[in-house]
Amino acid sequence: MSATPRLHVAPDLAAGETISIDGDQAxxxxxxxxxxxxxxxxxxxxxxxEFAATITEAGKSTVRLMLGEQTRQxxxxxxxxxxxxxxxxxxxxxxxxxxxxxxxxxILPVLTERTNSENVRVDRLGRLAxxxxxxxxRLDVPPVREAQKLYPLLDKWPVxxxxxxxxxxxxxxxxxxxxxxxRAMPLETALREMADGPAAILxxxxxxxxxxxxxxxxSLPFVRAVGLGPRILxxxxxxxxxxxxxxxxxxxxxxx
Amino acid sequence: MSATPRLHVAPDLAAGETISIDGDQAxxxxxxxxxxxxxxxxxxxxxxxEFAATITEAGKSTVRLMLGEQTRQxxxxxxxxxxxxxxxxxxxxxxxxxxxxxxxxxILPVLTERTNSENVRVDRLGRLAxxxxxxxxRLDVPPVREAQKLYPLLDKWPVxxxxxxxxxxxxxxxxxxxxxxxRAMPLETALREMADGPAAILxxxxxxxxxxxxxxxxSLPFVRAVGLGPRILxxxxxxxxxxxxxxxxxxxxxxx
Numbered sequence: 001m002s003a004t005p006r007l008h009v010a011p012d013l014a015a016g017e018t019i020s021i022d023g024d025q026a027x028x029x030x031x032x033x034x035x036x037x038x039x040x041x042x043x044x045x046x047x048x049x050e051f052a053a054t055i056t057e058a059g060k061s062t063v064r065l066m067l068g069e070q071t072r073q074x075x076x077x078x079x080x081x082x083x084x085x086x087x088x089x090x091x092x093x094x095x096x097x098x099x100x101x102x103x104x105x106x107i108l109p110v111l112t113e114r115t116n117s118e119n120v121r122v123d124r125l126g127r128l129a130x131x132x133x134x135x136x137x138r139l140d141v142p143p144v145r146e147a148q149k150l151y152p153l154l155d156k157w158p159v160x161x162x163x164x165x166x167x168x169x170x171x172x173x174x175x176x177x178x179x180x181x182x183r184a185m186p187l188e189t190a191l192r193e194m195a196d197g198p199a200a201i202l203x204x205x206x207x208x209x210x211x212x213x214x215x216x217x218x219s220l221p222f223v224r225a226v227g228l229g230p231r232i233l234x235x236x237x238x239x240x241x242x243x244x245x246x247x248x249x250x251x252x253x254x255x256x
Numbered sequence: 257m258s259a260t261p262r263l264h265v266a267p268d269l270a271a272g273e274t275i276s277i278d279g280d281q282a283x284x285x286x287x288x289x290x291x292x293x294x295x296x297x298x299x300x301x302x303x304x305x306e307f308a309a310t311i312t313e314a315g316k317s318t319v320r321l322m323l324g325e326q327t328r329q330x331x332x333x334x335x336x337x338x339x340x341x342x343x344x345x346x347x348x349x350x351x352x353x354x355x356x357x358x359x360x361x362x363i364l365p366v367l368t369e370r371t372n373s374e375n376v377r378v379d380r381l382g383r384l385a386x387x388x389x390x391x392x393x394r395l396d397v398p399p400v401r402e403a404q405k406l407y408p409l410l411d412k413w414p415v416x417x418x419x420x421x422x423x424x425x426x427x428x429x430x431x432x433x434x435x436x437x438x439r440a441m442p443l444e445t446a447l448r449e450m451a452d453g454p455a456a457i458l459x460x461x462x463x464x465x466x467x468x469x470x471x472x473x474x475s476l477p478f479v480r481a482v483g484l485g486p487r488i489l490x491x492x493x494x495x496x497x498x499x500x501x502x503x504x505x506x507x508x509x510x511x512x
Binding site (some may be wrong): 094097098101102103111135136138185186188189205227228229230231232233234237240241244245247248249251252253254255 | 348350353354357358359388391392393394442443444445483484485486487488489490495496497500501504505508509510511
């Protein structure tokens, strides 16, 4: 809980400078929050850390801010991407909000064979990401990429980035995990065995991945298929659970 | 994804018996799902495992099922409770749904000084829990208890149950964790140091716990104050993240 409103802004930031805010943000500050000349806010732009600021002009369409001291230095988020198959509107919104809170660096909607919805409003999701970043005290806003098809994305996968594939469907053979045939390794075990480095988590649609997609994913050297316990998780639950475990074991929840 | 509908029912279950279902469930089966005589379902009651069943009569107000083979034996869920301060309606619903998916044994709404909503519809949340249990392939439905005030609940806390307290507000001193003065230990570290045994996770309201509540909690021998990383998490995110970490490190996500 923080009393001082916190805003993501576009301009460069430096102590003593004045910046202008217009459009929806100006409306929000002056009409919704009812802030006025002399009121304090905090601003960040994803490049120059966070600054204290004071409102010097509170118009309906333009708000001017005088920047005070830098309150936090810019720091990089952990290099973790979330790839997820779009769900129904509310659940997609939820995944984006939670991904921002859980510190992902990029959000990539992925279209799979059984994707529940192909109607991805990237601009709207981007605005949701900004709001979530403001609330969660992040210093950056992770971009929400245009939706891409799974196979082309795998074909141009960046060297050195591990893709953690939540294989919810699992393998019902009851065999110990390992290789193409076995059950997926528990996520916690996989994270513990993994080296630090760039990573991505892939969450499928409600209907799961197709057999062909699972085979393809498991054949790729940069993919680690993992399991998330004995119960069936909804896609958004799998996303939040996986991101939290990654941050706790490989990310910035670790003690410094 | 499972093609065969799965229902939580009240009667005792044994192979070869016939049971009757009425009310909303009968309506759901015969009118919403449009199932008819001869169609297959699965049933569980939280006591006798899961059974295959065949519809022998599909009326609007009563559906009769003939029970076939037992498909799964009853197994206990991990002994983990979730205590959470009720949030706005949608977010409370979300917490209950996710707690069921993440395998908690009991759900306890707790009223704190800054609780956002005291209007807890336990009956409605109980129905949500049933639906979530049906979907997530659980063999039991965790009860949703009546809302209780925090201090009386702490006063009669059961012996031997660790209370993991997500101290989101943390301690901004920057000191290493430990004791009353320091920062909360990262949840992952705390879970790793903990013995196996009954546990509960306590998540506060959006406004956080009051200073008095935090001091009281930290003074109790069965409480472990834990931190959830450098960003501010919404209450429902903290709940899902904590439950997932507990299951991964102390619960039934571990390899058997």
